[in-house]
Every structure is written in C-alpha cells, then in structure tokens.
Amino acid sequence: MRIPEETIDRIRQATDILEVINDFVSLKKRGSNYIACCPFHNEKTPSFNVNPTRQIYKCFGCGKAGDAVRFVMDVENIGYGEALRYLAKKYGIEIEEQERTPEDLLRQNERESLLIVLNFAKTFFQEALQKSDEGKSIGLSYFRERGLTNPTIDAFELGYSFDQWDALMQEGTRRGYNRDLLEKAGLVINKESEAGGNHKVFDRFRGRVMFPIHNVSGRVIAFGARILKTDKNQPKYLNSPETTVYHKSQVLYGIYQAKQTIRQEDICYLTEGYTDVISLHQAGIKNVVASSGTSLTTEQIRLIARFTPNVTILYDGDAAGIKAALRGLDMVLEEGLNLKLLLLPDGEDPDSYVHKVGAEAFKAYVKTESKDFIDFKAGQWLAEAGDDPLKRAEGISDVCASITRIPDPLKRQTLSQRVAQVFHVSEQSVISEINRLLRKQQDQSKKEFDRQQERQQRQQTTSQGEPTADELSALFAEAGIASSESTNSPRPPVATSTERLNAVRTPISYQEEECIRLLINYGARELEPGITLCQYILSELHEIEFQTSPFDLILTLFREAFQRGEILTAGDFMNRRSQDEIEIQNKAIHLTTPRYEISEGWLKHEIYVPSEEEVGILADAAYRNILRVKKMLAEQRMMALQQQLRDTKNKTADEADQLMTEYMHFKRIDVEISRLLGTVISG
Missing domain, CATH: 3.90.580.10 (Zinc finger, CHC2-type domain)
Incomplete structure (x- = not known):
C-alpha cells in the first residue's frame, strides 16, 4: 500500500x-x-x-x-x-x-518484510496467551506464578506458543505470509533445508512462553522462548536464529523499555536473563537490560553508551557469576564507560532476590554494595592471596592490566592512586607497572599490524602479481595523472586503485562548493536595497557552468527557480525524497551545518567576533568567491592554450598568433584578478 x-x-x-x-x-x-x-x-x-x-x-x-x-x-x-x-x-x-x-x-526489501512478519508472530503469541484456554492455563499461569502483573506482561508483549507442530505456520499462511519468509524470520524450520531427508516444515517454537526481543525503536526482531514442561530432549531456553534483522551480539533485551529511564537516571543496570529484566522493571528499576543469553559483546556495550556512560553489572554471587562479571569488565572499560559491579548473595539472581526482599530493599542493596572495578577485583585477589606476596603482586598486575584498557589517560592516572591505596604499595610502582603493560600492548599491536601487512602483501602478490610499467601508466593516465618515466621510481602505497586517484578533488571544486554554500545559506539576503546575494552571484556567473557534481545541479536549480521569481533556501534541499536526490540533500546539510560555534565564554566576556552574516562581510565573501572562480577558469583556459601552442604541427602562423592572442587575453584577466584579490603574481 x-x-x-x-x-x-x-x-x-x-x-x-x-x-x-x-x-x-x-x-x-x-x-x-x-x-x-x-x-x-x-x-x-x-x-x-x-x-x-x-x-x-x-x-x-x-x-x-x-x-x-x-x-x-x-x-x-x-x-x-x-x-x-x-x-x-x-x-x-x-x-x-x-x-x-x-x-x-x-521495492519493499526483505528487511521490511521480516519486520512485518515478526510483528504478526508477536501478536499471534500475545493472543494465544491471553485469549486461548491453553495459553491461559499454561502460559499465563506461569507468568502469574512469577508475580508478573498485566501492565508488565503488556509492556514486554509476552506471549505463548501453542504446543502444536504448525499452529503459527498455518495462521501465517492463511494471512498471506509465504513459508520462505516465515523461515527467513526464524519462525519455522524446514527440515529438508537443515538436515535433508523428508520434506517437513514446522514451527520453531512450540509449547513455550514467548519473550519478544525488541530493537531500540521497539520493533520485534526475534524471540526468546522458555519451555514449561520437563523434557530432557529439549533446551530450557530457545532463541531465534540470526537473521537479516537480528544479530544477537548487537542486541540488549529490554533496551526499548529501559532507554528513557537510563537517560533520565544516567545509569544502566546490566543483567543476564529475560526474567531479571522484567522483574526489576516491575519493581520500579526500569533502567535495566540483559545480554539475552550471550556473553557481553563490544556492540552491546556501545549500545548502552548511546544513553549513558555509567554501567553497573548485576550478576549472580556464585562462581559462574563472578567469572561472567570479570569477563565483561575489561570490555566495558575499553569503551570508556564508568563501571561498577554488584554480586548478589550466593544462590540468588536479580529476579529471585527482588522477589525475596522487595523493591526498596533491593535498591538499597544495590546502592550500598556496588563496587568500582578496582575494589571488586582487589577483593577477589586479596581473599585468594592471603599472606602470599607473589599472589598479591599478581593481583596488582591484573588490576593494572584492566586500567590500561581505559582510553582516558587522566582516568588512568587517578585510578593508579586508588590501586596503591587498596594494595598498600607506592603509587610510583603502580604507575611503572601500568606503563610496562602499555608498552607491551603497543609492541604486540605493532607486531600484529606488521604480520597483517605481510599477509596482505603476500596475498596481493599471489593473486595479482606485480603490475607492469604499462599497467601503472594506464592506471595513472585513467586518473589524469602523469606517471614517472622511470620504472624504478617508488610508488606511493595509496596509489593502488583508480577509485582513490579519481577521488582527488580539483582546486576549482572548493570554490564552487563555497559559492553554493553562500547561495544555500544567504541567497535571499539583500546586499544592498533590491539586490539579493542570489541575484548578484547568478548575474556574475552568467553563462558559467560548474564542473563538479552535485554543485552544477544545485546551481541549475537556483537559476531555474530565480527565473520563476523564487529564491531557493536550505529547506528546499532538505526534504529530497528520491534516491537520486539524496546526494543533493547530504551536500546541502553539510554546507548548512557549522562544525564549531562561538564559545559562550566569549559572549559572556563581551568579546566581539565578526559574523559572516553581516552585510559587509557577506558581500565581500561573495565578491572574492566570484573572483576566485573566474581566476581558476582563466588559469584552466591558459593551460589548455599552452598545450595547443606546444603542438605546433599542422598549425599555420596565423593560427599560432590567434592562440597567443587568446592566451594573453586570459593572462591579463588572471593578473587583474590577482591584483584585486591581493595575491602574489608570479612572472
């Protein structure tokens, strides 16, 4: 539609x-x-x-x-x-x-189709949970036993999958979704495509409570499912496979429901399971997400960093929980986030503990028992080391190794003082150890980089061989660059593809870009009564065509609009909709978005900074830009005439004189513009 x-x-x-x-x-x-x-x-x-x-x-x-x-x-x-x-x-x-x-x-691409069919599946599972006898007696009863209320069930769009082979597939087919699409969404399994043999297609999720996995915008992209009956042949939890829309290493369960609170409270709590997130959310701790059945990844940490730089990891207090916390610790630090860790009492997870002690007691426990990573790691090492000095030294080195992961040198300096206090050693010894580890990392990185370079060179030599002199000449000629006559001349490593060589911008393109920037930002501004900047520039550029795309097209659009009695503004370029016009939109945005702004401190101290928008400054900028465009056009014409004059074959004396007269004409133009611009004129 x-x-x-x-x-x-x-x-x-x-x-x-x-x-x-x-x-x-x-x-x-x-x-x-x-x-x-x-x-x-x-x-x-x-x-x-x-x-x-x-x-x-x-x-x-x-x-x-x-x-x-x-x-x-x-x-x-x-x-x-x-x-x-x-x-x-x-x-x-x-x-x-x-x-x-x-x-x-x-034109509707596969990704859009998958999102549509996944939304259908979510609704199907919701209705099965809330409207069917099987869903109410099995799925809804389970959620009630876990203490979940209707608002919580609705907030996470929980559902139930019928304990039938093809209930979802049959309903999907009836609604017009083909089996291939259902399979690509991870909702059905084609046994023939997975294991061969007899052809059989059936639902992936059967007889399970369903946990939809949302992306940041709230679209369902996958499902987690928990079985409720005892069956040793079936895994307790079953997740969607990787698809075009779902990559588990890049997703956090609950991020859609948590993002606003994360932003407001400026902290994110990270857990491991679906029910941990849901139970804490219901208890009023809504800024919580889970790594949803996978070890913490860099992509997941970066997703958190979009909303806050502060993370507290909540893990179980058993050995597995400690191991998981230590595994994710360095990754969080490496991304520049501020990290705290909390281990719950042994045998407890966030879900069970919040039900056991209540919301307020849980919040108080988090507040008092959360530790920074130094205290957390040091506590683990000191408990293990006892009076063993070698173990203590190993612990200091391990904590220092975590500090080296932090990209901010000022933070590293501050934290080195904290390590010295916790382990009762001198700060200088801690700094020396951190510097030793940093040098070691740098050496390893350099060796790895050198190994990669060697592998790439071997692969390139094996697959392509060394390019001949003729091949190099052709490559440079295609790019419009003269190559050296000597085959012994060293080749710059960047000059290995025509694309890179052709990416070099011409000098005049920068002046064309500046002209378009002035038009887009100030075209309707009057330089003097009745004369707009647009009118001035278009009159000065009469019969001049720009050489660079998309500046030539934008200039044409300004000319056409001006003939209709209109002056285009930035807004006319922002709402471009077709794919062909995206380049124009992007260029307009680039030209209207300044990277830097005047500091408020300057304004506070009344330091005057001339603004480009002032009429006198704007008029001068337009005037000088037009001069530079014309100067470069004159220089281009002079170079072309010089080339023609060098080629004296098949030319009469009159033709040569005509070329020289034309050359001197453009030379006078070049000299006069140089004088007006105040630039040095070479002989």
Missing part, C-alpha cells in the same frame, strides 16, 4: 528530529545545536550534530546526514515507506494507504 502525499506532509510536519534521535542516542545541548556520539560509527568524542531549527543531523566523523526520515532509514536499515510508518506510529498519525502497484511491492 502506498502512503498518500498529504499524509507524508502531515508526518513530516509533526516530526521533531530531537525527539526521534533521542530514542536512539542521548543528545546534549551545545550552543544552539545538540551533539552526541554517532550511532553509525564507533567514536569516543562526539561528532554527531543535530540542528533543531533546520531539523537536520550531520556527523562530522563518518559523513552521515539527513532529516528525521533519513535518520530512521539509516539507523533501522529500512526503506522510506517503513520509516514514514514508524514516525506515523510515534506521532499517532493514521495512515490510509493507497493500493500498491507491483513495482511498489518489489
């Missing part, structure tokens, strides 16, 4: 980009904009910028940019239509969709 244009406009008008992006990362105000660590690439220092006035975002690290719709498309890896449906649901806008053409259906 297609979404009508008027509905699309309503969705866009209702959407607030700050609200949308805040669902995925924690934004902090800086000046008139907001910043965060980018959700699209790993970074420690925020380079992701959101402009609420223009309703756009821009990452200065990876280059991602767009509006709210584009953000949802990128972060969820979904199509345009699904992104609009997500925003419509968020803002309570009803969509009366139009019938979709076969072409529309073909």
Whole structure:
C-alpha cells in the first residue's frame, strides 16, 4: 500500500528530529545545536550534530546526514515507506494507504518484510496467551506464578506458543505470509533445508512462553522462548536464529523499555536473563537490560553508551557469576564507560532476590554494595592471596592490566592512586607497572599490524602479481595523472586503485562548493536595497557552468527557480525524497551545518567576533568567491592554450598568433584578478 502525499506532509510536519534521535542516542545541548556520539560509527568524542531549527543531523566523523526520515532509514536499515510508518506510529498519525502497484511491492526489501512478519508472530503469541484456554492455563499461569502483573506482561508483549507442530505456520499462511519468509524470520524450520531427508516444515517454537526481543525503536526482531514442561530432549531456553534483522551480539533485551529511564537516571543496570529484566522493571528499576543469553559483546556495550556512560553489572554471587562479571569488565572499560559491579548473595539472581526482599530493599542493596572495578577485583585477589606476596603482586598486575584498557589517560592516572591505596604499595610502582603493560600492548599491536601487512602483501602478490610499467601508466593516465618515466621510481602505497586517484578533488571544486554554500545559506539576503546575494552571484556567473557534481545541479536549480521569481533556501534541499536526490540533500546539510560555534565564554566576556552574516562581510565573501572562480577558469583556459601552442604541427602562423592572442587575453584577466584579490603574481 502506498502512503498518500498529504499524509507524508502531515508526518513530516509533526516530526521533531530531537525527539526521534533521542530514542536512539542521548543528545546534549551545545550552543544552539545538540551533539552526541554517532550511532553509525564507533567514536569516543562526539561528532554527531543535530540542528533543531533546520531539523537536520550531520556527523562530522563518518559523513552521515539527513532529516528525521533519513535518520530512521539509516539507523533501522529500512526503506522510506517503513520509516514514514514508524514516525506515523510515534506521532499517532493514521495512515490510509493507497493500493500498491507491483513495482511498489518489489521495492519493499526483505528487511521490511521480516519486520512485518515478526510483528504478526508477536501478536499471534500475545493472543494465544491471553485469549486461548491453553495459553491461559499454561502460559499465563506461569507468568502469574512469577508475580508478573498485566501492565508488565503488556509492556514486554509476552506471549505463548501453542504446543502444536504448525499452529503459527498455518495462521501465517492463511494471512498471506509465504513459508520462505516465515523461515527467513526464524519462525519455522524446514527440515529438508537443515538436515535433508523428508520434506517437513514446522514451527520453531512450540509449547513455550514467548519473550519478544525488541530493537531500540521497539520493533520485534526475534524471540526468546522458555519451555514449561520437563523434557530432557529439549533446551530450557530457545532463541531465534540470526537473521537479516537480528544479530544477537548487537542486541540488549529490554533496551526499548529501559532507554528513557537510563537517560533520565544516567545509569544502566546490566543483567543476564529475560526474567531479571522484567522483574526489576516491575519493581520500579526500569533502567535495566540483559545480554539475552550471550556473553557481553563490544556492540552491546556501545549500545548502552548511546544513553549513558555509567554501567553497573548485576550478576549472580556464585562462581559462574563472578567469572561472567570479570569477563565483561575489561570490555566495558575499553569503551570508556564508568563501571561498577554488584554480586548478589550466593544462590540468588536479580529476579529471585527482588522477589525475596522487595523493591526498596533491593535498591538499597544495590546502592550500598556496588563496587568500582578496582575494589571488586582487589577483593577477589586479596581473599585468594592471603599472606602470599607473589599472589598479591599478581593481583596488582591484573588490576593494572584492566586500567590500561581505559582510553582516558587522566582516568588512568587517578585510578593508579586508588590501586596503591587498596594494595598498600607506592603509587610510583603502580604507575611503572601500568606503563610496562602499555608498552607491551603497543609492541604486540605493532607486531600484529606488521604480520597483517605481510599477509596482505603476500596475498596481493599471489593473486595479482606485480603490475607492469604499462599497467601503472594506464592506471595513472585513467586518473589524469602523469606517471614517472622511470620504472624504478617508488610508488606511493595509496596509489593502488583508480577509485582513490579519481577521488582527488580539483582546486576549482572548493570554490564552487563555497559559492553554493553562500547561495544555500544567504541567497535571499539583500546586499544592498533590491539586490539579493542570489541575484548578484547568478548575474556574475552568467553563462558559467560548474564542473563538479552535485554543485552544477544545485546551481541549475537556483537559476531555474530565480527565473520563476523564487529564491531557493536550505529547506528546499532538505526534504529530497528520491534516491537520486539524496546526494543533493547530504551536500546541502553539510554546507548548512557549522562544525564549531562561538564559545559562550566569549559572549559572556563581551568579546566581539565578526559574523559572516553581516552585510559587509557577506558581500565581500561573495565578491572574492566570484573572483576566485573566474581566476581558476582563466588559469584552466591558459593551460589548455599552452598545450595547443606546444603542438605546433599542422598549425599555420596565423593560427599560432590567434592562440597567443587568446592566451594573453586570459593572462591579463588572471593578473587583474590577482591584483584585486591581493595575491602574489608570479612572472
């Protein structure tokens, strides 16, 4: 089904980009904009910028940019239509969709289809739990025994799978979902495709209570399922397999339900199981997530870091819980997060302990018993070492090894003092050990890098062989770069592909970009009464075409609009919808998003900083930009004429004189513009 244009406009008008992006990362105000660590690439220092006035975002690290719709498309890896449906649901806008053409259906990608069928399965399991006799007597009774209330069951969208071979498959087929899609979503198993033999297709989950696994935006991407009857041939817990939409190492159970509270309280509690999360949530501790049946991964830690830098790990107090806590400790530190650990009394997990002591007592226990990683590790080592000095030394080295994982040198310095206090040794000895371990890590990293380089060189030599001189010449010629005549000349390592060579920008492209930047930001601004900047630039660039895409296209759009009596603004480039126009949108966002802002301290102390928006400064910037564009065009023409003059064959004396006259004309233009710009003129 297609979404009508008027509905699309309503969705866009209702959407607030700050609200949308805040669902995925924690934004902090800086000046008139907001910043965060980018959700699209790993970074420690925020380079992701959101402009609420223009309703756009821009990452200065990876280059991602767009509006709210584009953000949802990128972060969820979904199509345009699904992104609009997500925003419509968020803002309570009803969509009366139009019938979709076969072409529309073909454009719906597999990921969107999987999300749709997984949502169907979630609803099927919910209705089985709450409306069927089997679901009520088995599934709902189990949840009641665990003390879960209806609001909690609804919040986590818990369900039940019938104890039948193909109940879900039959209902899915009846609703129009083909078996191939159900299999790709991990909901059914095709025995022939997995093990060969007789062809049989059946439900993956049967006779189990269902725990839907949501992504950050609340879409169901997988399921966890617990069996309720005793069957030694069946695992207690069964999870969805990896699919296009579900990668367990990148998902935290409960993140959708917890993200707002994590942001508000600026701390995240990390547990191991589904019921731990659900029970703590019901007890009022809503900023809790679980690694959902897998060892803690770097991707999961980075997901937490989107919302808070503070993590407390809650694990069981037995040997396995201690081992799990120690395993995840260094990974959390390496990502720059502030870490505390809490071991519950032996034999207890978060679910059982909160039911045993109640919500308030549990919160008090967390507050008083949580330890920083130094106290936690030191306590384990000191208990084991006793009076053994060698064991104590081993413990100090182990704690120092964890400190070396921390990227911030100031934190490392502060924590070294804490280690010295806990182990009763000199701070200098701790610093020396940390430095020794850091040097060791650096040496290992260098050796590994060298080994990788050697392997890559061997593979490249084996697969391709050394390129010949002719091949190198052809490569450079294709890129428009002259290669050396000598085959013994060293080759720069970066010049190994045509793509990289062609990626080099021409000098004039920077001036074209600056011209477009001025147009997009200030086109309607009057430089003097009745003369706008747009009118001035377009008149000065009469019959001049830009050489760089997409600046040439944007300039054409300005010219066409000006002929209609309109002056385009930044907003006209932000709502580009087709895939072909995305480059224009991204370039416009790049040109309208300044990376730096004037410090509030300067304003506080009344330090005046001239603004580009002031008429005199703006007029001068436009004037000098036009001069530079014309100067570079003159230089290009001079170089072309010089080349023609060198080729004297088949030229008459009159033709040569004509070329020289034309060359001197552009030379005078170049000299005059250089004088106006105040640049040095070479002879």
